[in-house]
Amino acid sequence: MAAVESARGVMNALEICEASDRLFGVALSGEDYTKDLQTHITGTGIELMGARQNLVIAARAAGVQCFDTVYxxxxxxxxxxxxxxxxxxxxxxxxxxSVEDTVFALRNHPLMPKDIKIYGFIMDSTTGELSEVPKTGEQ
Structure with missing residues (x-):
């Protein structure tokens, strides 16, 4: 995954998203981006709106996932x-x-031996509780 941290990065978002077949996604680094713009995080999100739009458009055009900055x-x-x-x-x-998609891809990869068990977990950031990514066909 690539992190976009500057005005130049936002302007080159599509090129970044298409830089490698191994790249699965991009993420906006809001703190670094706003520092590069010589502004700051306001809490309203207005200072990130243009970068967010550009990053989502570039990611969709390149077929990769797009993640926002940390709140x-x-x-x-x-x-x-x-x-x-x-x-x-x-x-x-x-x-x-994204975690579920990655675990699914690993579990079903043609080169993955069938006797190897692949597990994935998602942590609830509030409670710390772990939830196992379900097996294919499970809910």
Whole structure:
């Protein structure tokens, strides 16, 4: 995965997304990006809107996954909820879905010996609880 951390990175997002067949996704590094723009994280997301749009468009055009920046205002749960709604509406990928897709790909890879068991887990960031990625066909 590649991290886009600057204005130049945002402007070259499609080239970055197409740089390697091994690249599975890109992520916006909001803190570094806003520092490069000589601004700061406001909590509204307005300073990231253009970069977010450009990154999602480039990722979709290149066929790779796109992840947003880390939300750092841990005392503002309402702001976090609004940010999550915004990024999902914009087309960003779910990290949980990415883990499930990766585990599925590994389990079904033609070169993976069938006697090797592949496990994947997703951690709830609030409770610390681990959930195992279901086997194919399980819910």
């Amino acid at each position: 750092t205002d841990l005392d503002n749960m309402e702001g976090f909820r609004q940010d999550v709604e915004t990024i999902h509406f914009m087309g960003f990928d779910s990290v949980e879905q």
